Amino acid sequence: MTVTDDRPAAEVGSARRRKEDARLITGRTNWTENLTLPGMLHLAILRSPVAHARIASIDVAPALREAGVVAVFTGRDIADAQGSLPCAWPVTADIVHPDHPALAVEEVRHAGEAVAVVVARDRASALDALAAIEVDYDPLPVVLDMEAALAEGADLVHADKGTNASYTWIYDSAQAGSGGSVEQARADAEVVIRRRYRQQRLIPAFMEPRSVVVDPTGDQVTVWSATQIPHILRFLLAVITGTPEHKVRVIAPDVGGGFGGKLQVTAEEMIAFVIAQRLGRPVKYTESRSESLLSAHHGRDQIQDLELSAKRDGTVLGLHVKLLANMGAYLGIVTPGVPLLGAFMYNAIYKFAAYRFECTGVFTNTTLTDAYRGAGRPEATFAIERIMDELAVELGMDPIELRRRNWIGTGEFPFNTVAGLTYDSGNYEAATDKALALLGYDELRAEQARRRESHDPVQLGIGVSTYTEMCGLAPSRVLGALRYGAGGWEHASVRLLPTGKVEVVTGTSPHGQGHETAWSQIVADQLGVGFDDVEVLHGDTRTSVRGLDTYGSRSLAVGGIALVEACRKVVDKAKPIAAHMLECDVSDLEFTGGSFRVRGNPDGGRTLADCALAVFAAHDLPDGIEPSLDADATYDPVNFSFPHGTHLCAVEVDTDTGRVGIRSYVAVDDVGLVVNPLIVEGQVHGGVAQGIGQALYEEAVYDADGNLVTGTLVDYLVPSAADLPNLVTDRTETAAPGHPLGVKGVGEAGAIAATPAVVNAIVDALRPYGVNDVPMPCTPERIWRAIRDAGAAGAAGSGEAQEGGEQS
Amino acid sequence: MTRISVTVDGVRYDDDVEPRTLLVYYLRERLGKVGTVVGCDTSNCGACTVLMAGPDSSPVAVKSCNVLAVQADRHQITTIEGLSDHGGPQHPLQQAFHDRHALQCGFCTPGMILASVDLLAENPDPTDEEIRTGLEGNLCRCTGYQNIVRAVHDAAAAMRANGATVPAARPAADASQPAAEEVPA
Numbered sequence: 001m002t003v004t005d006d007r008p009a010a011e012v013g014s015a016r017r018r019k020e021d022a023r024l025i026t027g028r029t030n031w032t033e034n035l036t037l038p039g040m041l042h043l044a045i046l047r048s049p050v051a052h053a054r055i056a057s058i059d060v061a062p063a064l065r066e067a068g069v070v071a072v073f074t075g076r077d078i079a080d081a082q083g084s085l086p087c088a089w090p091v092t093a094d095i096v097h098p099d100h101p102a103l104a105v106e107e108v109r110h111a112g113e114a115v116a117v118v119v120a121r122d123r124a125s126a127l128d129a130l131a132a133i134e135v136d137y138d139p140l141p142v143v144l145d146m147e148a149a150l151a152e153g154a155d156l157v158h159a160d161k162g163t164n165a166s167y168t169w170i171y172d173s174a175q176a177g178s179g180g181s182v183e184q185a186r187a188d189a190e191v192v193i194r195r196r197y198r199q200q201r202l203i204p205a206f207m208e209p210r211s212v213v214v215d216p217t218g219d220q221v222t223v224w225s226a227t228q229i230p231h232i233l234r235f236l237l238a239v240i241t242g243t244p245e246h247k248v249r250v251i252a253p254d255v256g257g258g259f260g261g262k263l264q265v266t267a268e269e270m271i272a273f274v275i276a277q278r279l280g281r282p283v284k285y286t287e288s289r290s291e292s293l294l295s296a297h298h299g300r301d302q303i304q305d306l307e308l309s310a311k312r313d314g315t316v317l318g319l320h321v322k323l324l325a326n327m328g329a330y331l332g333i334v335t336p337g338v339p340l341l342g343a344f345m346y347n348a349i350y351k352f353a354a355y356r357f358e359c360t361g362v363f364t365n366t367t368l369t370d371a372y373r374g375a376g377r378p379e380a381t382f383a384i385e386r387i388m389d390e391l392a393v394e395l396g397m398d399p400i401e402l403r404r405r406n407w408i409g410t411g412e413f414p415f416n417t418v419a420g421l422t423y424d425s426g427n428y429e430a431a432t433d434k435a436l437a438l439l440g441y442d443e444l445r446a447e448q449a450r451r452r453e454s455h456d457p458v459q460l461g462i463g464v465s466t467y468t469e470m471c472g473l474a475p476s477r478v479l480g481a482l483r484y485g486a487g488g489w490e491h492a493s494v495r496l497l498p499t500g501k502v503e504v505v506t507g508t509s510p511h512g513q514g515h516e517t518a519w520s521q522i523v524a525d526q527l528g529v530g531f532d533d534v535e536v537l538h539g540d541t542r543t544s545v546r547g548l549d550t551y552g553s554r555s556l557a558v559g560g561i562a563l564v565e566a567c568r569k570v571v572d573k574a575k576p577i578a579a580h581m582l583e584c585d586v587s588d589l590e591f592t593g594g595s596f597r598v599r600g601n602p603d604g605g606r607t608l609a610d611c612a613l614a615v616f617a618a619h620d621l622p623d624g625i626e627p628s629l630d631a632d633a634t635y636d637p638v639n640f641s642f643p644h645g646t647h648l649c650a651v652e653v654d655t656d657t658g659r660v661g662i663r664s665y666v667a668v669d670d671v672g673l674v675v676n677p678l679i680v681e682g683q684v685h686g687g688v689a690q691g692i693g694q695a696l697y698e699e700a701v702y703d704a705d706g707n708l709v710t711g712t713l714v715d716y717l718v719p720s721a722a723d724l725p726n727l728v729t730d731r732t733e734t735a736a737p738g739h740p741l742g743v744k745g746v747g748e749a750g751a752i753a754a755t756p757a758v759v760n761a762i763v764d765a766l767r768p769y770g771v772n773d774v775p776m777p778c779t780p781e782r783i784w785r786a787i788r789d790a791g792a793a794g795a796a797g798s799g800e801a802q803e804g805g806e807q808s
Numbered sequence: 809m810t811r812i813s814v815t816v817d818g819v820r821y822d823d824d825v826e827p828r829t830l831l832v833y834y835l836r837e838r839l840g841k842v843g844t845v846v847g848c849d850t851s852n853c854g855a856c857t858v859l860m861a862g863p864d865s866s867p868v869a870v871k872s873c874n875v876l877a878v879q880a881d882r883h884q885i886t887t888i889e890g891l892s893d894h895g896g897p898q899h900p901l902q903q904a905f906h907d908r909h910a911l912q913c914g915f916c917t918p919g920m921i922l923a924s925v926d927l928l929a930e931n932p933d934p935t936d937e938e939i940r941t942g943l944e945g946n947l948c949r950c951t952g953y954q955n956i957v958r959a960v961h962d963a964a965a966a967m968r969a970n971g972a973t974v975p976a977a978r979p980a981a982d983a984s985q986p987a988a989e990e991v992p993a
Contacts, residue, residue, distance in 0.1 A: 017906055024914030025902040025921065027843015027888035034842035123837075124826075207847050207855060207915040207949050256845075256915030257949050289848035512913030512950050678909045682951060686912060689952030713852035713947065721940040721953040 011521035011531055012741065015678040018517040019536075023254075030253040032211035032224045033286045040213070041070055043272060043285040044126035046116040046133050047295065048108035051144075051365040051706025052157070053137035055106060055115065063118055063132040068125030072133065073117045073275055075105035081274045083240040085330070086265050088232075088485035089337035091361075095167040098158040098363075100330040102270035108137070109157055109329035110367050111707050112294035114267050119275060119283065142706045146303060146324045146362040157329055157363040166327050166361035167336055171343050171419065173355040179418035180354035182309070185318020189309030193390050199379045200776050201301035201326070201700040202693075203293055203710075204372045205718050208256020210296060211286040212269050214276035220249040220542075221277060225269055228258040229549040230509055232333075232486070234541045236265045237273055252539035255511035259690070260371030262511065263551045264297055264333050293711050298700055299372025301326035302339065304383045306346075308390075314397055314405045318354040319418075321346050321383070327361045328368030335370045336361050340482060341470070341552075342376030344419040348384045349428055349468050349644060350406040355418040365706045371551060373690055373751040377469045385465045385756035389763065390772065399464045399760070400432065400441070407466065414737075421470065423642045424744075427670065430732045432466060435646040435668040438728050444650050452768050460663070461651045461765025465757035468644035471745025472557030476636050489636040490559040491546040492566040494523065496574075496629040498616035500609025502527060502534045506563065507547015508555040509539050513747065514679045515555060519563060521675055522741065526567035527608055528594020546634065553643075553745030556675065557736070562635040564740045569631030574611040577629075580622045581606050581614065641736045641744040645669035647688070649757040653765040658784030660696060660762055662725040667753065669729070672736040672744035680746050684729050687750020693719045694751075695758035699777050717777075766790075812881040816841060817890025825877045831870075832856040834877035835887060843889040843918055846873060847947070854946030857919035859886040859926065869926035871919075871945070888918035891925070900966040901925060901959070910959035912950035920946045924960050932968055934960070 023029055060072035075082075085100040103114050116133050120126035141155035148154060149164040157164055173179030186192060213224040221243065227233055230252040238245035255262065268285050276283040287296070305322040325339040339359045347355050374381075392399040408415045410427040417423060436442075441462065448460040473479075474488035491507035504523055508515055520534040537543050548554075571591050578596035579586045582604070589596045595605035611629060614620070618627035650663045667684055674680050697717040701710045710716040717723075735742030755776070762778050763771060770790035774782055809824040816839055825834055835841040835858070847855030851874040860875065861867035861884045872885075892899045901921045904910070911917040920943065927934065927942040934942060939960045940953065948956065 018909065020914070021906040021911060024911055024917050025888075025898070025905050026892070026894075027841075027918050029843060029845075029914065031842070031845065031915070033845070034836075123833075205949055207853065207913065207947065208845070209847065255913065257913040259949070289850065289853070514912070682909050682912055682955060685952035685954050686950045687952075690949075712850045713848050714850050718853075718947050718949060720944045720947060721956065722944040724940075724953055726936065726954055726957070727952065 011524040012675050014521070014676070016517055016521055016531060016676055017678070018514050019520065020514060020516050031208060031256060032213055032226045032253055035213045035224055035284065037213065037215055037282040040282040040284055041119050041121065041279065042123045042126045043275065043283055044118045044120070044130050045114045045268065045271070045285070045291070046118070046130045046135070047291065048104065048111055048113045048115050050108065050137050050139060051111045051142045052140040053108050054140060055104060055108065056136040056138045058116060059134040060116060062134065063129040066125065066129040066132055068121040069118060069129045070121065071119040071279060073103065073119070074115070075101055075103040078103060078274045078278070079105050081241060081278070082270050085267060085270060086236045086240060086333060087331035087335060089334045089483065091169050091336045091340055091483055092167045095336060096161050096163060096165065097331055098161055102267035110365050112291070112367060114271065117271055117275060119279065142365045144364050144366065144702055144706055146326055146364065149362050149364055150360070157365055164363045166331065166363055168358065168360045169340060171357040173418045176420050178416065178420040179352065182318040182320040182354045182356040185354040186307070186309045189317050190312045191310045191391065191394055193308045193387055193394060195306050195387050195390060197304045197306070197383050197386060198775055199300040199302040199304065199382065201369070202299045202372055202698050203700050203716055204259045204261025204296070204299060205293070205716065206257035206259055206261050209287045209289055209292045210262065210266065210268060211284070212272045213282065213284045214272045215282040216276045216280060217282065220247050221273070222249045222251065223269065223273060224251045224253055226255050226262060227252050228255065228262040228509055228511055228551055230539055230541055231507060231547040231549050233265055233269065241273065250541045252509050258511045259373040260299065260375055260551060261296055263371045266296070289713060290711050293716055294708050295367060297332050297368050297370040298328065299369055300379060301369050302379050304379065306383055306387050308387050310391055312395065314395055314402045316350055316352055316406050319346060319352050321357045323357070323359040325359055325361050326366065326369055327363050328366045329363060330368045332368045332370035335368055337482070337484060338369070338371055338376045340376065342380035344421050344470060345377050345380040346384050347418050348381065349408055349466055351408060352418045366702060367708070373687065374748040375552070377748065378691070378752045378755060381465070381467045381469070381752045382756045385467065386760060389464065389760045393767065400436065403464070403466050422639060423468070424639060425734045425737055426468065426642060426644045427732055427734045428466060428644060431644065431668045431670050432646040434730055434732060435648050435666050438668065438730060439648045439650065439664060439666040441648065457654060457656050459653050459655055459765040459768070461653060461761040461763065463649040463651070463757040463759065463761025463764060465647040465753045465760065467647070467753040468642050469749060469752050470640040471553035471643055472637050472641045473552030473554045474640060475638060486548065487636065488548065488558065489634050490548055490554065490562045491632065491634045492559060492562040493632045494566045494570050494630065496570060496608060496612040498613050500529065500533065500607065500612050502529055503537060504534060504563065505537045505544050506559055507544055507549070508559040509547065509549040510555070511550065513550065513555060514676070518556065518675045518679060522560060522563055523567060526564060527570065529608065553747040556743050557641050557739070557745045558635060558637050560741050560743060561739060562633045565633035565635055566631045569633060570629050573629045573631060574608055576622055576625055577611045577614050578606040581610065638738070641672065641739070643669065643671040643744040643746065643749050645749060645753060647753040647757040649761040651758065651761040651765055653762060653783060655769065655787055658780035658782070658787070660778060660780070660783065662692070662758070664728065665725050666728045667750065668732060669746065669749050670732045670734050671746040671749060673733055673742035674731065675741065675743060681729050683746045684750045685727060687748060688727055688754040689719060689724055690751045691754025692724060692758055694755045695776055695778060697723065697777050810878050812878055814880045815884040817885070817887055827876065827878055829877040830873055831875040831877050831880050832872035835872060835885070841887050841889055844872060844887045845915060845918065847915065849873070852947065853916070854923060855916050855919040857922045857946065859922055860884070866929070869923045888921060891921065900963040904959035904963035904966065908955045908959035908962060910951060910955040916946060916948045920948060920956060924963065927960065928964050928967060933964055
């Protein structure tokens with residue numbers, strides 16, 4: 001039972017290939033949609049074709065006559081049972097929080113809202129019968145534009161609420177005591193920059209469409225769902241429907257991506273949960289891609305008005321942010337809170353003296369918005385990094401130099417920010433210097449100057465993004481202060497099996513992140529067992545009893561500590577048993593490399609496996625010792641963690657066609673110490689890809705009637721391999737203080753950093769043409785128009801901006 | 809119902825199918841080949857990609873959501889589950905995807921690997937650019953594709969070093985089957 005043989009000195013830090021891959025590359029996967037149960041029925045959902053209407057009548061009788069149809073349900077049929085879908089983050093005391101029925105009862109408020117459900121013996125019969133349902137809609141006025149929605153006398157999404165404003169949430173550093181007033185900063189300023197940016201609406205577009213199977217035939221109602229949050233789903237299904245919590249089991253089997261898009265209690269889950277119990281038979285619902293794009297929650301969709309005040313030497317003074325955040329038609333699980341996650345990040349890595357943030361959540365007749373990778377932080381980072389570039393241009397200063405003059409120095413941590421947070425650690429200098437060298441910043445600036453001088457139709461632009469973000473959601477007390485409905489702790493259990501193998505149960509719920517691999521690495525080091533001797537169990541509330549799941553770059557930063565603490569408890573429990581076997585005092589023992597040895601005596605130790613077998617037999621344990629080494633730990637973080645980094649992007653923009661090519665992209669991230677560099681690099685790649693997607697390709701678009709016109713992957717441009725560049729990635733490592741692993745978080749960093757880097761590069765390329773913004777996504781048409789419009793404006797006004805930008 | 813005879817991962821199946829049944833649903837729901845997945849309804853994502861060979865034609869990658877089951881009559885299909893023998897050595901692309909961390913959630917992976925098999929059959933030594941354009945019809949939301957490109961390069965090198973494509977990539981024609989007939993319209 002030598003479990004320590006052939007084990008590298010340290011698993012943590014090594015580029016272990018993933019355990020998860022074996023099943024994923026051979027198709028031996030367990031997606032929810034794969035599941036078939038005896039007697040299982042299939043659901044198909046009729047969705048509203050209009051954005052806002054009263055449901056005058058629904059005739060389901062013709063559908064009931066179709067072959068294979070078992071039942072048809074409308075909202076009225078299940079109104080009592082379905083309750084209202086949850087919003088766990090009512091951010092203010094007076095928030096307007098309308099009911100959110102899973103299946104519409106009186107009214108539909110966005111295109112794609114569920115109106116009726118067919119239950120049939122097979123998928124095709126259920127889908128066929130949808131066409132036979134007859135619905136009469138009485139149209140109501142459609143509200144789409146946020147500013148129009150807030151205007152006096154605007155039509156209302158929820159008439160009974162009397163307003164389209166859900167809430168207004170304010171943070172003011174002068175009131176909070178974390179800084180001065182923005183009015184004073186403005187009065188002291190020599191330069192004031194005002195800009196409006198638009199965060200277009202995005203769709204998470206996870207590759208696995210959502211799917212749910214509910215089996216009500218056992219003692220527990222079992223729910224399989226393609227979800228990021230099995231534990232939260234179980235709790236909320238129980239609370240909302242009144243089903244006793246111990247009678248609900250939720251399983252998240254293999255889940256094909258989420259990016260926040262599966263951080264939701266969905267209408268479809270609730271519908272399946274209610275109907276399965278109503279019929280007493282297992283049911284399955286799997287959405288089509290079109291349904292997914294139409295009705296799964298969207299992300300971003302904000303209007304950002306910023307005012308930045310500064311001195312002529314570049315010192316930033318005050319930042320005032322006014323935000324309109326599109327809620328969509330309803331509030332999802334954390335819809336109102338998403339902008340708040342950005343509220344603390346607008347000041348970014350800079351030492352602002354004063355900060356004020358005001359956000360109003362607005363209802364419109366659109367699909368609800370909610371978390372999408374970064375959730376609030378990409379929006380904040382985009383806005384501040386864009387306006388810092390505007391300030392640099394105004395001052396005639398290099399954008400890197402401007403940032404250097406304002407960022408928090410590496411010796412200044414822990415640093416209390418103007419937004420009231422305490423940044424744990426960082427080294428912005430090191431990350432930036434590394435990124436500049438990798439990009440060849442000075443050489444590219446020289447080439448840019450040459451191209452400008454020669455009026456090259458293909459201009460070069462360099463974009464800078466020096467970001468930080470907050471990871472490790474979240475200290476429960478902070479969440480409580482922000483009126484969030486749950487805590488932010490995480491749980492882990494470690495079970496020592498009699499053969500010395502280890503089962504780890506985690507409350508995190510991976511859906512592509514590689515927890516099975518990374519958690520095995522951590523446990524291998526903590527317990528001195530082999531990487532392959534650890535099995536990581538997750539995503540089933542019967543096994544993983546406690547947990548708060550995976551989102552907000554929290555799994556390693558929070559769940560990792562819980563795991564380490566559980567491992568340490570195991571070692572502590574084994575110690576008296578080892579001492580008993582070695583006939584020594586506990587205080588004489590040391591634990592290294594998986595073995596207890598008498599200090600100073602390298603021979604004759606006892607491994608954890610020896611102790612595990614000893615407690616299994618329990619023949620000869622010290623008096624009063626529990627015959628188990630198993631341990632649990634629940635960890636509640638004391639602070640967020642703050643990864644940071646510098647992303648640089650060089651683009652070539654064809655000023656004749658508006659086409660953008662990313663010539664080089666450098667990402668230097670500091671995510672603390674690293675458990676598995678392979679996984680970290682993969683997270684950066686994927687995050688940057690999504691950030692580039694926002695900058696260049698993706699946008700959910702509604703027409704004037706509220707129809708989603710980007711309802712398929714033909715129209716909603718998830719980037720393909722041909723649309724993305726090779727990235728140069730590197731790291732600096734600044735340990736997270738007080739964390740046993742020194743880790744921060746990496747899941748969202750790329751998506752947060754990349755978008756402003758790309759757009760700053762495009763705008764930088766077009767500065768000689770008088771362009772100071774291009775709305776996202778920066779399509780060739782928009783770039784072409786921006787050049788044309790700036791040229792026209794330049795021709796009418798100052799000629800300076802026209803230099804190098806002759807337009808026909 | 810229409811009678812079809814199709815060989816999937818080396819096993820012949822004779823089945824009656826509705827003419828409208830898509831190959832991917834035949835594979836998943838009738839044969840239990842759930843390694844092949846459905847990611848969209850407009851043939852954009854490529855998650856459902858399988859290899860399809862006629863009696864007289866080499867295997868090519870097809871999006872099985874875009875092929876009717878009846879069109880697969882007398883054809884040989886290789887899914888991700890048949891690309892290598894269970895428990896045996898993996899196809900060089902499977903190995904390379906693992907080694908290069910070319911997958912995260914893994915939902916696109918079966919289609920991505922099978923599209924890559926086809927790509928390397930056409931072009932055994934592709935450039936970065938050729939890999940990227942060759943896999944344009946397969947979407948991945950997790951990886952940003954960079955490690956997929958690396959994996960395809962690695963697999964290409966391994967396959968060139970072996971001097972031949974791996975047999976599973978090109979299932980042998982079943983001589984017992986009659987020649988292809990016109991696919992019913």
